[in-house]
Amino acid sequence: MIPQVTSWRADEGLFPLDGGTRVSGPHADTARELLGLPPRGDGAAEVVLRLVDDGSLGEEGYVLTVAPDRAEVAAASEAGLRWGAQTLRQLRGPAGVPCGTVRDVPRYAWRGVMIDVARWWRPMSFLRAYVDLLSLHKFNVLHLHLTDDQGWRLEVRAHPRLTEVGAHRPRSPRGHARDGAFDDTPHGGFYTQRELRDLVEYAARRGVRVVPEIEFPGHSQAAIAACPWLGHPGPAPVEVRASWGISTNVLNVSDRAVAFARDVLDELCEVFPSPYVHIGGDEVRGDEWASSEEAARRVAAEGLPGPAALHGWWGRVLAGHLRGLGRRAVAWDDMLDHDPPQDMVIMAWRGVDRVEAALRAGHDVVAAPHTHTYLDYAESDGPGEPVSIAGPLPLETVYGYDAGDRVLGVQAQLWGEYLPTRERFDYNAFPRLCAVAEAAWSRGRDLGDFTRRLSAHLPLLDGLGVGYRRPDPEGVSHVHL
Numbered sequence: 001m002i003p004q005v006t007s008w009r010a011d012e013g014l015f016p017l018d019g020g021t022r023v024s025g026p027h028a029d030t031a032r033e034l035l036g037l038p039p040r041g042d043g044a045a046e047v048v049l050r051l052v053d054d055g056s057l058g059e060e061g062y063v064l065t066v067a068p069d070r071a072e073v074a075a076a077s078e079a080g081l082r083w084g085a086q087t088l089r090q091l092r093g094p095a096g097v098p099c100g101t102v103r104d105v106p107r108y109a110w111r112g113v114m115i116d117v118a119r120w121w122r123p124m125s126f127l128r129a130y131v132d133l134l135s136l137h138k139f140n141v142l143h144l145h146l147t148d149d150q151g152w153r154l155e156v157r158a159h160p161r162l163t164e165v166g167a168h169r170p171r172s173p174r175g176h177a178r179d180g181a182f183d184d185t186p187h188g189g190f191y192t193q194r195e196l197r198d199l200v201e202y203a204a205r206r207g208v209r210v211v212p213e214i215e216f217p218g219h220s221q222a223a224i225a226a227c228p229w230l231g232h233p234g235p236a237p238v239e240v241r242a243s244w245g246i247s248t249n250v251l252n253v254s255d256r257a258v259a260f261a262r263d264v265l266d267e268l269c270e271v272f273p274s275p276y277v278h279i280g281g282d283e284v285r286g287d288e289w290a291s292s293e294e295a296a297r298r299v300a301a302e303g304l305p306g307p308a309a310l311h312g313w314w315g316r317v318l319a320g321h322l323r324g325l326g327r328r329a330v331a332w333d334d335m336l337d338h339d340p341p342q343d344m345v346i347m348a349w350r351g352v353d354r355v356e357a358a359l360r361a362g363h364d365v366v367a368a369p370h371t372h373t374y375l376d377y378a379e380s381d382g383p384g385e386p387v388s389i390a391g392p393l394p395l396e397t398v399y400g401y402d403a404g405d406r407v408l409g410v411q412a413q414l415w416g417e418y419l420p421t422r423e424r425f426d427y428n429a430f431p432r433l434c435a436v437a438e439a440a441w442s443r444g445r446d447l448g449d450f451t452r453r454l455s456a457h458l459p460l461l462d463g464l465g466v467g468y469r470r471p472d473p474e475g476v477s478h479v480h481l
Contacts, residue, residue, distance in 0.1 A: 001090050002434045002457045003138055003441035004450070005104040006061075013068040014096035016045050017088065025049030027078050030205055031085040034135070047088070048072045049081045060140070061105035064088060066097055082207045083138050090136070090460065110366050110409025111440035112141030112211070113433065118148035118222075119244070119416035121167070121189030126422055128202055133466065135206035137437035142203060143278060143411060145213045146191075149221035149241035149249070153190045154214070154271075158263045159227060163190040166226035169240040176387050177244040177417070193271050200272060211330070212272045215280030216261055217251040217314040224249050230257050232288040244389075244417045248285040253298040253310055262321050269325050276345060279318045282332035284311045312338025319344050330366070333358055345408065349374075359406050367403035368411045375432050376415040379469060386427070388418050396447055399435035412436040423467050430461060430468035 001008075020043025023032045031049055032039065052074045057063070062075040062084035073084030087104065091097045113134055115127070127144075134142060146154045152166030168188030174181040191199075200210050221241045224231035230251050231238055241247055251257050268277065289295040289307040299307055312335065319329035319341045330345040333354040340346070346358035347366045358365040370377075370390075375398075378391030385391075403410050412433055419425045431454055438450060461468055 001087060001102075002450075002453055003438040004444065004453070005087065005102050006442070007103045009101045011067075011099040011101070013099040015066045015068060015071050015099060016043070016096045017047070017071070017092050018043070018045075018096075020045070022046040023049070025081075026051055027081055030078075030082065031073075034082065034085045034206070035089050044069060046070050047085075049085075050074045051081070052076060056105070058105055059109075061103075062087075064102040064104070066091075066099045066101070068099060071097065079140075079207055082135075086136055086138060090457070106138065106441045107443050108403075108407065108409040108440050110141055110411065111139045111437070112143050112366065112409060112411035113139055113436075114143035114145055114213075114368070114411060114413045114415075116145040116148070116414060116416035116419075117153050117191075118145055118151045118215075120187070120420045121151065121153060124191070124195055124199060126425075127199055129422075131199070131203045131206055131208050133433075133464070134208050136460075136464075137434060138441050139437060140207055140209060141211055141409075141411070142208050143211045143213060145215075145278075145415075147213075147215050147222060148219045149247040150244070151188070151240065152222040152226065154196070154212075154264075154268065155190060155192045156264055156267050157193075158267065159260065161226040162223060164226070166222035166240060169222075169242050171242045172420075173242075173244055173417075182242065193267070196271050209274050210272060211274045211276050211278055212268055213278035213280060213330075214264055214268060215282075216318060217311070218282065218284035219247070219280055220251050221247040221249045224251070227260065229254075230260060232292055246283045246285065248287050250284055250286070250288055251314070252292065253289070253295050253313070258317060261318060265318065265321055265325070269322075269327055275326075275328055276330050277322050277327045278330040278347070279315065279322075280332065281311070281315050281335040282349070283334065286311065309338065311335070312340065315340050315344070336361060336363070347411065349413070355403065355407065364408045365406075366409050366411050367401075367407045368413055369401075370413070372398055372401035373410070373412045373436060374415070375412050375428050375436075376417070376419055379428075379432065386418070386424065388428075389415070393432075395432050395435055398432045399439065399447055399450055400445065401439050402445065403439070410436065410440040426467040427469050430466055431458070 019038050020041045022041040025048050057076045060079045062080035064084045065072045073081050075081045152162045156162050167190040170186050171182040171184045172187050174183045203210050224238045225240045286308050289310050295307050315335045322329045333346050333348040346363040347368050348354040348358050349368045352369050355367045377393040378385045378388035381392045
């Protein structure tokens with residue numbers, strides 16, 4: 001079982017989980033869907049779902065009891081019933097499910113995976129497949145990175161040029177970005193609000209909340225290319241960025257730019273019911289503000305110490321608007337250096353020390369240090385590894401991360417620059433995503449035990465068509481990418 005359950009007691013016998021198995025109780029249809037069973041079963045074996053008043057299980061815990069003719073999932077909520085069904089699914093072997101009792105309660109409330117669709121647009125079928133994989137591994141958050149310098153993927157009806165212009169770039173880097181080579185192949189795509197609403201509903205049925213991210217005020221070159229009045233005057237028009245890396249183009253600080261950002265957040269919150277909205281806030285270059293008269297006027301009007309403080313001003317403006325919409329802002333830990341509001345959730349990415357810094361400052365924190373959770377990093381530095389932005393980040397390092405007991409949760413990141421295809425994405429994601437799942441759900445750590453369970457888990461991924469990394473003893477991949 002991955003992630004490892006809190007406790008497990010084995011009994012004699014097998015439960016025959018198959019197409020004839022009946023499912024009864026609240027949310028039976030959802031459980032049948034998760035278990036891959038047909039709409040109705042007419043056999044003697046039955047899966048029973050039962051809601052119980054047991055505070056020790058919390059919002060997502062469950063007890064799974066398996067006997068030869070009956071499997072019961074007891075939980076205090078629908079979420080617990082769902083995770084119990086996923087454990088039952090993982091336990092199923094060719095002959096059935098081994099009998100026994102599982103008691104299982106997650107360690108963290110936020111167990112997330114960030115998928116970047118801004119660098120490479122992904123079809124909705126890809127996102128649904130990953131929602132299924134997240135749910136299987138008991139992740140409950142899909143953090144969807146929708147905009148960046150290289151592409152804007154969200155339909156905004158008040159500003160159609162965001163997708164007419166901002167969703168398309170003329171070319172992409174070929175090989176590593178530092179080599180300066182391009183493929184000269186146009187790339188583009190975006191999601192309609194209807195498509196995203198459907199994804200949200202699909203994910204919710206599987207226990208996954210979609211947390212959207214719109215990048216402000218940096219990483220906004222695609223938006224500025226679409227709506228030039230958002231940027232600063234320059235010698236040439238701004239285009240959707242074709243290269244990777246960090247752009248110096250940032251939003252200006254005009255009232256019109258603020259109104260634009262509020263328009264975007266208003267429509268975003270109509271599509272995504274998540275109580276959390278990610279506003280980005282990382283890697284903001286302040287060169288344009290430093291030379292802008294408009295920025296100087298804003299600094300004076302707001303009583304700020306200088307143009308660099310506009311970083312935090314933007315964060316407070318966006319967080320305040322979201323607060324008025326009944327939502328809570330999340331931002332990367334760069335914002336921690338710029339006087340963020342106390343209710344802002346900090347996603348700490350620049351190192352384990354940033355997790356501690358955000359906690360000391362009194363923020364709720366999602367631990368996402370690049371040293372342990374950036375799965376776009378190469379897993380090894382072997383000669384067969386495909387080109388990656390950085391690395392190595394081996395499986396055992398990912399598995400060994402313990403964020404402590406004070407954080408809101410743990411999250412894996414899959415930035416898209418070097419993951420253009422489903423095959424390449426799978427290769428980087430798995431099996432390290434299994435390690436993150438355990439770091440987010442389970443308290444104990446035993447690498448040897450995890451490795452043994454992982455070997456038994458890989459056939460399930462095979463059956464789901466996941467092209468995970470299969471190293472030979474020297475760590476050289478034989479997967480064609």
